[in-house]
Amino acid sequence: xxxxxxxxxxxxxxxxxxxxxxxxxxxxxxxxRDQEVPKPDWTKLKFSQCSNCPLGDxxxxxxxxxxxxxxxxxxxxxxxxxxxxxxxxxxxxxxxxNVQLQKxxxxxxxxxxxxxxxxxxxxxRPMARFHLPFATSxxxxxxxxxxxxxxxxxxxxxxxxxDWDLTKxxxxxKAISHVNKGMSQRLVNASNKDANVNAVVILHSFGDxxxxxxxxxxxxxxxxxxxxxxxxxKTEPTPSTLPK
Numbered sequence: 001x002x003x004x005x006x007x008x009x010x011x012x013x014x015x016x017x018x019x020x021x022x023x024x025x026x027x028x029x030x031x032x033r034d035q036e037v038p039k040p041d042w043t044k045l046k047f048s049q050c051s052n053c054p055l056g057d058x059x060x061x062x063x064x065x066x067x068x069x070x071x072x073x074x075x076x077x078x079x080x081x082x083x084x085x086x087x088x089x090x091x092x093x094x095x096x097x098n099v100q101l102q103k104x105x106x107x108x109x110x111x112x113x114x115x116x117x118x119x120x121x122x123x124x125r126p127m128a129r130f131h132l133p134f135a136t137s138x139x140x141x142x143x144x145x146x147x148x149x150x151x152x153x154x155x156x157x158x159x160x161x162x163d164w165d166l167t168k169x170x171x172x173x174k175a176i177s178h179v180n181k182g183m184s185q186r187l188v189n190a191s192n193k194d195a196n197v198n199a200v201v202i203l204h205s206f207g208d209x210x211x212x213x214x215x216x217x218x219x220x221x222x223x224x225x226x227x228x229x230x231x232x233x234k235t236e237p238t239p240s241t242l243p244k
Contacts, residue, residue: 002026006131007089008108012082018074020108024115029125031067031115038069042190050182052175054119065186067116068109072187075105078195088133095133105199107133120175137209142221144210166214173211180204
């Protein structure tokens with residue numbers, strides 16, 4: 001399998017439909033985009049450039065903004081709380097949910113942002129392979145930590161020092177927070193209404209939740225790991241329970 005295909009379908013009560021196809025390279029998970037993708041002024045790198053952007057002057061357009069342009073231009077005149085039925089076709093299964101438009105856009109934007117060759121957002125790219133549309137903050141937290149700890153195990157296999165205490169994951173999310181703020185400002189200028197902007201705000205809030213739960217020692221999910229963390233005491237079988 002050389003490519004992974006994800007199709008987002010937005011169906012509105014008026015009968016209007018909007019479709020967005022996301023094609024990823026199956027190995028690198030890089031977004032494969034159409035060369036004819038629009039590049040309006042707000043996609044230029046220097047237009048509300050993120051405060052921690054590592055890209056230099058040789059880059060004319062923000063890669064994330066360019067890849068988001070078709071989605072943003074489509075929903076620039078939509079309100080956050082419009083109701084829509086979103087269907088997401090993935091290589092493994094299909095998801096359908098009635099949601100506010102901002103939540104459907106947020107799920108789509110989140111996938112595009114981590115596959116667009118942004119040096120900061122790319123650190124979350126492995127999650128795109130196991131994309132979960134409409135994820136809750138707790139589901140996002142679990143998937144993020146699972147991804148990161150898997151990466152640390154792979155580093156250990158290479159003889160490098162792993163970050164088991166998740167310190168660098170917190171640093172990654174601090175950097176991502178700046179990107180979300182910068183992208184929000186771009187979309188304020190690119191949109192007439194708030195659906196696009198609030199879609200990024202949702203992603204930003206998820207990032208804050210992940211950081212908080214890590215700093216809180218993963219207490220939110222600790223109980224479900226009792227079989228590992230606090231296993232029940234072993235008891236010796238009594239004569240009456242021994243097999244005959």
